[in-house]
Amino acid sequence: MIKIFRFLKPYRIPLIFVIVLVFLQSLSELYLPTLMADIVNHGVVKGDIRYIWRIGLFMLLVAFGGIITSIAASYFSSRVATGFGKTLRSKVFSHVERFSLEEFDKLGTASLITRTTNDITQIQQVLLMMMRMMVSAPLLAIGGIIMAMSKDKTLSLVFVVIIPVLVGAILLIAGRGIPLFKIIQKRIDRLNLVLREGLTGIRVIRSFNRTEHEAKRFEKANFDLTETSIKVNKVMAAMMPTMMLVLNVSSIAIIWYGGIRIDNGSMAVGDLIAFLQYAMQIMFSFIMVSIMFVMVPRASASAVRINEVLDTLPKIKDLEPGQAAGNTGLDSAEDALSKEYGESERVDEQDEYEQYEKSEEYVVPSLKGYVEFDNVSFSYPGAEQPAVEGITFKAMPGEVTAIIGGTGSGKTTLISLIPRFYDVGNGRVLVDGQDVRDLPQEELRAKIGFVPQKAVLFTGSIADNIRYGNEAATDEEVEQAARIAQAEEFISEMEKGYEAAISQGGNNVSGGQKQRLSIARALVRRPEIYIFDDSFSALDFKTDAKLRAALKAETGESTVIIVAQRVSTVKDADRIIVMDESRIAGMGTHRELLESSGVYREIVYSQLSEEEIA
Structure with missing residues (x-):
């Protein structure tokens, strides 16, 4: 997945802004419990109202700063994620356009559509979460532990038990979920394939009365995807209750032993409140990590599929300057044609060829x-x-x-x-x-003007489809091409003539009309x-x-x-x-x-x- 993040290079500056803003937001969240402890210890306990107002207003200022940085971080992270998705889709599409038919046959059209849409969306969503959570979670966890220890080192020993339990639960659940996410993407491919065949072949399906058969095919593909999704969600559903159970047990333990330390005079009430808030921050940072472990495996499977497309090199490609595909033995079209008209070898035969040019036989x-x-x-x-x-x-x-x-x-x-x-x-x-x-x-x-066996038209007007062969063609050239292709008659009968709309796949014209428009498209190319x-x-x-x-x-x-x-x-x-x-x-x-x-x-x-x- 790291490999695919090379496309983040154009967004380095806003990415730096996100990291800085999230860092400042995390600092504000870490500082608030300490201010709360000061209010309790020095304001509430001593009855100093002015101190409570002064620190309270400062807390509001810090909280407001945290809100501003959070909004700004969300804005920049959204711009980075959407821009990354746009760039990646463009890269995949332009790369696929260079594929030969062999690569299309290998990867499959339905799979390429899924990879360009669903898979890239998965990566984009995870990137958005990572920019926020992957920065803030470690800061809150490490910062929370440090601040908690500054309040009471002895009570901090509770984290020695809590953190390994959380990490173990995350790794166990994620380890079972990752393989299932890979299977889900393949099931989506299969569903798209069946759906695409069912929609594009609807005329054949109805003519052979196979609607029920296709419905069963779709039902099976849909059921397989649903079954796998339920299975993975069952695994991942265990994560949040586990996190909350550990969180609540930890809170009870902290309040229990914190109360004992307060009775012993080893800890202030405000420090216990701050310690409990830091513990919550640490727990929530691990919950954020657990959410990432739900999302990252699926995005990782998607990234592998995207990299597979980008790493697939088209077998048909242009040669580098000075490189030759094979020895043609011919330097020009003139050489080839002179071979056709009587010369097979030109080396040391220039005089003979000149005589041949002057003869009556030469054309x-x-x-x-x-x-x-x-x-x-x-x-x-x-x-x-x-x-x-x-x-x-x-x-x-x-x-x-x-x-x-x-x-x-x-x-x-x-x-x-x-x-x-x-x-x-x-x-x-x-x-x-x-x-x-x-x-x-x-x-x-x-x-070359190529008219394929299966006529293909694109959405747009008739003129647009004919001009597809030559964008610079004038209206007269378009009409001339249609006239030669014997398409003028049916075009003139349409309400808008050459501006009449062609639906997706040319389904609103007959097979013969599609062929004639395809021929006109080749003719306008000259x-x-x-x-x-x-x-x-x-x-x-x-x-x-x-x-x-x-x-x-x-x-x-x-x-x-x-x-x-x-x-x-x-x-x-x-x-x-x-x-x-x-x-x-x-x-x-x-x-x-x-x-x-x-x-x-x-x-x-x-x-x-x-x-x-x-």
Whole structure:
């Protein structure tokens, strides 16, 4: 837990103020019993009214000073705690944003939400208590013992029995409670997971009439959390009665033996009153410590979970200057494209290349949007078989490359390697002739317009969602992107048009409308590379055909990669890649693959009639 307090550095000055103010407050509380003893011993016993008034007014002044310092300490401690919570949430969120999909898969979305909210709140609350109690409790305990001994050393021997009993009770109860607090946080994770699945999947749950099943799942997760919470509260509930029992027994012992010492003339009445107040302060300081022992274990478990997130380094990260992910063998996009057009090695061949440039065969290629897979293989963590294996192909600017295959053949995994959602296990993925691992992620993804398999929209207006691809896009560009994506018609039918609100997750629009808005979001970006991951599946054939025709005119100079299940979507592509069991089973045009690829023929015959094929 100490490790996480490194984020308190920006709040050092107000933290110092809190410590000083709590110190002054503790001094005022320690001084008041002595003043009370003086009033009794020198004012009440002797009947000196003026002395009582004088010391009484001074006591009020000291008490008022204690109130002021207490209020100021509360103000500064609140500012430190809330500021710390804000900083920590920001650090966790920004760190999680850099995670690759592998880290998200490992930690889980529900757990990350719990850690960013519930766990940080637990730490924030404990920090607020610690700034007050962890400073004042030791001061009151140590100061109280010293002041009590100054009143009567013999009577102070009662603390030799009381303090070990208190410490033993605190350690015993806390030792049983700490493991349970760790379990509670895991149970909260589970509850959040079930709740999140139940709310986001409500349509599926109702359509399959599984409402009762989900209610039972939630009930079990809720019961497990409740059971553990009751168990830990039973353990911690024993602490306060134990503290109060020791406190009351101690008070009786002090009054009993104090009375005997007063009868013997060894102690004044005022000193006994002061001694009793100091004893109460000492006891309450241990009660404060016991409360901390209730809170700190839970916060400690939360701190471990937060540190686990912050200590998780993203496997996909930008390289340091001068560092190379792997030897690409290519210095630029021009090198890669010259390789495509007839040159595989340039060392000591400059003259030959210059002659080739002057020949009629040479075609000046675009340097933007070139994508190449060079013997690429990738496996998900813990998987027994590679998701893709031995993949080699090139996607050129101005061409449409389509990827088709059965479910689980590796299509989505393949295109996820281009924007570095995952890093390749073997081989290289090149964009503009550079290994994607050598490019800064921001620069790489700025080249790509990605439309995911599952269309995701954000709360806000339709225009906001389209402009998500390019914040600087004008209204005309937004409308143009919507027009190409075939979204203009349904947008114009909405009451507020482009300012119509999109609800959470886009639940107030259909699946086809969500896909078209996702496509418009990619189009407004005007990237070098377009990647469509089965992005036309929710569209009818007519809209699909119109959209592809409009896209062809818009993306003529860019590299277009389409993953699709429909043959009608890919048949006009310049290059079709057929995936089967994680490998390329065929590559070519529609006509070429009909003749050469049995896998492709099987897909075609399952979807098209003989007339359509002909």
